[in-house]
Amino acid sequence: MSFTSDPLDSLRVTYQLRCAPGEEVRGKATGIALEQTAELPAACLSPELRDRVVGRVETVDPLPDGRWEAVIGYPRAVLDDLPQLLNVLYGNISLKAGIRVASVEWPPSLLAALPGPRFGVDGLRALCGARTQRPLVCAALKPVGLPPAALADLAYRFASAGVDMVKDDHGLADQPSAPFGERVALCQEAVQRANRETGGASRYFPNVTSGFPALPDRVAAARGAGCRGVLVSPLLLGLDAMRWLTATSDLALLAHPTGTGAFFHSEHGIAPEVLLGDLFRMAGADGVIYPNAGGRFPFSEAVCARINARLRGPLGTFKPALPVPGGGIDVARVSYWIDRYGADMMVLIGGSFYLQPDPAAAAAELVATIRRQFGG
Amino acid sequence: MSFTSDPLDSLRVTYQLRCAPGEEVRGKATGIALEQTAELPAACLSPELRDRVVGRVETVDPLPDGRWEAVIGYPRAVLDDLPQLLNVLYGNISLKAGIRVASVEWPPSLLAALPGPRFGVDGLRALCGARTQRPLVCAALKPVGLPPAALADLAYRFASAGVDMVKDDHGLADQPSAPFGERVALCQEAVQRANRETGGASRYFPNVTSGFPALPDRVAAARGAGCRGVLVSPLLLGLDAMRWLTATSDLALLAHPTGTGAFFHSEHGIAPEVLLGDLFRMAGADGVIYPNAGGRFPFSEAVCARINARLRGPLGTFKPALPVPGGGIDVARVSYWIDRYGADMMVLIGGSFYLQPDPAAAAAELVATIRRQFGG
Numbered sequence A, B: 001m002s003f004t005s006d007p008l009d010s011l012r013v014t015y016q017l018r019c020a021p022g023e024e025v026r027g028k029a030t031g032i033a034l035e036q037t038a039e040l041p042a043a044c045l046s047p048e049l050r051d052r053v054v055g056r057v058e059t060v061d062p063l064p065d066g067r068w069e070a071v072i073g074y075p076r077a078v079l080d081d082l083p084q085l086l087n088v089l090y091g092n093i094s095l096k097a098g099i100r101v102a103s104v105e106w107p108p109s110l111l112a113a114l115p116g117p118r119f120g121v122d123g124l125r126a127l128c129g130a131r132t133q134r135p136l137v138c139a140a141l142k143p144v145g146l147p148p149a150a151l152a153d154l155a156y157r158f159a160s161a162g163v164d165m166v167k168d169d170h171g172l173a174d175q176p177s178a179p180f181g182e183r184v185a186l187c188q189e190a191v192q193r194a195n196r197e198t199g200g201a202s203r204y205f206p207n208v209t210s211g212f213p214a215l216p217d218r219v220a221a222a223r224g225a226g227c228r229g230v231l232v233s234p235l236l237l238g239l240d241a242m243r244w245l246t247a248t249s250d251l252a253l254l255a256h257p258t259g260t261g262a263f264f265h266s267e268h269g270i271a272p273e274v275l276l277g278d279l280f281r282m283a284g285a286d287g288v289i290y291p292n293a294g295g296r297f298p299f300s301e302a303v304c305a306r307i308n309a310r311l312r313g314p315l316g317t318f319k320p321a322l323p324v325p326g327g328g329i330d331v332a333r334v335s336y337w338i339d340r341y342g343a344d345m346m347v348l349i350g351g352s353f354y355l356q357p358d359p360a361a362a363a364a365e366l367v368a369t370i371r372r373q374f375g376g
Helices: A025-035 A047-053 A082-090 A108-112 A118-128 A150-162 A180-198 A215-225 A239-247 A274-282 A302-311 A330-343 A359-374 B027-034 B047-053 B082-090 B107-113 B120-128 B148-158 B181-199 B212-224 B237-248 B272-282 B301-311 B331-341 B359-374
Strands: A011-015 A058-061 A068-075 A101-105 A138-140 A166-167 A204-207 A229-232 A254-257 A268-272 A287-291 A322-326 A344-347 B012-015 B055-061 B068-074 B099-105 B136-141 B166-167 B203-205 B228-231 B252-255 B266-270 B287-291 B320-324 B344-350
Touching: A011 A025, A011 A082, A025 A058, A025 A068, A068 A330, A082 A101, A082 A239, A082 A268, A101 A274, A101 B148, A138 A150, A138 A322, A138 A359, A150 A166, A150 A180, A150 A359, A166 A180, A166 A229, A180 A204, A180 A215, A204 A254, A204 B252, A215 A239, A229 A239, A239 A254, A239 A274, A268 A274, A268 B082, A268 B107, A274 A287, A274 A302, A287 A302, A302 A322, A302 A330, A322 A330, A330 A344, A330 A359, A344 A359, A344 B120, B012 B027, B012 B082, B027 B055, B082 B099, B082 B266, B099 B272, B120 B252, B120 B320, B136 B148, B136 B320, B136 B359, B148 B166, B148 B181, B148 B359, B166 B181, B166 B228, B181 B203, B203 B228, B203 B252, B212 B237, B228 B237, B237 B252, B237 B272, B266 B272, B272 B287, B272 B301, B287 B301, B301 B320, B301 B331, B320 B331, B331 B344, B331 B359, B344 B359
Parallel strands: A101 A268, A138 A166, A138 A344, A166 A204, A229 A254, A254 A287, A287 A322, A322 A344, B099 B266, B136 B166, B136 B344, B166 B203, B228 B252, B252 B287, B287 B320, B320 B344
Antiparallel strands: A011 A068, A011 A101, A058 A068, B012 B068, B012 B099, B055 B068
C-alpha cells in the first residue's frame, strides 16, 4: 500500500523567493512546504506522513535578480475547498518575507470540482446582444451619494447610448442615499425601458457585495427585478462566495478587484495573473475587472497581458472569461487597447465618460466607433 | 438643510504615505479621499456631493523617515456593512503604491452596529473553567493527514494534561484523511472524556473555515457535538462571515491570521493592530491568534504589544478580546511572554509541544507552572 500522492494531480506552485542575509534557499523552500501543510518541524513527522502530506520541493533555481525560483508540489490530499486552497497557496507564508506565488499548475481533480465561468466571453456577448466577436463597452453608475432616480437616469442614458453593460460602482452598497432594493428596481427598469426604445440588449449589473444573509437576499432581489448579472468583490466577500453565487444562481458574474492590491508586491504576495486570472476564473467570474496600464493604477501592460492570457487561455475545461480593463481608461485610447488586447474584452469607462459635458453622448460615440470596426 | 456629515461619527483613517518622485502629498491624499468614495475626479462632482460623500483630508504632516502622515475623515454616509467598510478603508487604494493604514478612529454608530466579542477575555476564561485571572494554554491538533482517531487521541492527551483549549490546526478542513464530522465527534468526545476524568473543563475548538453552505453545516455539527467554540480564518472566509457566526450562533470564536500577511508591509497595507486587533475584534473574535515575536514569523515585539493593546483596550462598548500569541512559541519561554504581555492572554503552543518525546507531558508541565504562579 502506497500513500504517495499522484504527482499528476498535485498543486504545483512556482514561488519567487528572496533570501534574507544568512537565509539558505533550500531551507526556506522546505520551510514553506512544511508550513503550508503539516505546520510542524520535519522531525515531528513520520516518513510515511511526510510523504503523504508535506509539500515536495521539486526544483530550486537562481533568478537573474538574486532571487530564487522554487517549485513545490503539494499533495492533493491536503487540499479541500476554495478556502483551504487559499490556505495552502498563501496562508501562513503570507506572514513571512520574500515569498511570492508566481504561477500555479492546478490539480485536474480540483479544477473539475470548481465551477468556472457560467457565461464566459461568448455567453456575456450573447447576454448583451453582441452579434459579432466585438469588444463590449461597460459604463459605471456613480458616485455614491446620488439618489436612486439620478442613478437610474444615468443608467437610462448609458443604455440608450448602446453601452453593453451598465454596472453599479463597487462602492454602491445599501447606503441610505440609494437603498439597494429601490436602486436596483429603478436602474433595471430604466435599462429595460431604454432597450425597448432602441431594440438593444444593454444589461444592468447591480453590486450585490454584502454579507450574510444580505448577499442571498440581494441576489434574489436582483434576479427578481430581471437582472441577468451582478457585480461582486471577491476579496471583500471571500472568494468562495463567488463560487457559491455561480453554483446557486444563473446570473453572470462580473468580479471587481477592490482590496486585491494587498497581494501584488514584486517580492511578496500572489501574482496578479494568478489571483485575478486563474483564481477569479476558477471561482466563476465571467468577467474580471482589473486596473489597466496607463490609468490611475501602476499595473504595467505586461501584467495586464498576463491577466488576459490567464482569463482567456486554456484552464481545465473552463470557458474563457472576459478581461475587463478599467481604472482610468481614457475613452480616446480605447482603440489602442483593443489593438493590444484583442477584441475578446470589455472596456470599462468611468471618469473619462463623466468628464465629458454629456457622458452618454461620449458613450454613444465609443459604441459607434467599435461597431463601425467590428459590426453589431 | 445641510448635507454635511457629523464629523464626530466619521471614519477617521490615519495613513502613512510614501510619495513617488514627482508625486505631491496633498494631491496623493486628495486622490485617496476621492478614490475610496466617489471614484471620480473632483471636477465631476457638485460642491454639495463633494461635501456629502468625499473623504476630507484633515491633516498632512511629515514623518521623520521621509513619508507623510495624512488623516482623512470619511462621511458615515458612504459606509454600510463590513465589506463596504473594508472597501472604503483599503479597497481600490490597495492597488496603489505607498499607502498604509496606520490607525483608525471608528464611527460610534458603526461600532454600535457590530457585535464585538460575545465571550471576550473573561468569557473565555469562564468557558475553560479558569478560576483566576490567569493566562490560558492552547494546544493544536496536527498535522493534517492523521486519521480522526489519532487526532482524538492527541486531543484526549492534551485535555488530560489540563490544557484549556485544544484547537484544530487551521489546515484541517474536510480532507478524506479526517472528514470533518467524524473528526469533530471523536475529538469532542475525547476532550469530554478527559474532562470527566480530571474534573477539568478543556474545550475543543474545531476549524469550521469553509464555504457556503458548508460553513453553517459545520457550525451546526460542531454545536451538535457539544463544542462551545470554533476556529475560523477570517481572511479565507471573508471578515463578514465571522460577524455572521457571532450573530447566529452562541459559539466562542478563535480567529486565525492565515493570509493576513499580505497586508502587513511597512509602507503598504493595513497595520497588523488594525486588522488583527480592531477589525477582528469588531467582527466578533473572542480570541485572536497572531504570529508572536521570536517565532517563525517576523513580527516584532512592539507590533505584538500594539495588537494586544487593540484587542484588550477600549473600543466602543466591546468586551476585551484575548490575545493568542503563537507561531512558534517555545514552551520554555512562556513565562517571558507572560511577563511582557500580562496574564490576559492565551499561549498557543504547537511544534514546541510536538518536539518533546511526550507532547502531553510537556503541556502538563506548562499548565502546572502557570497554575503555581496564578492559581486555578
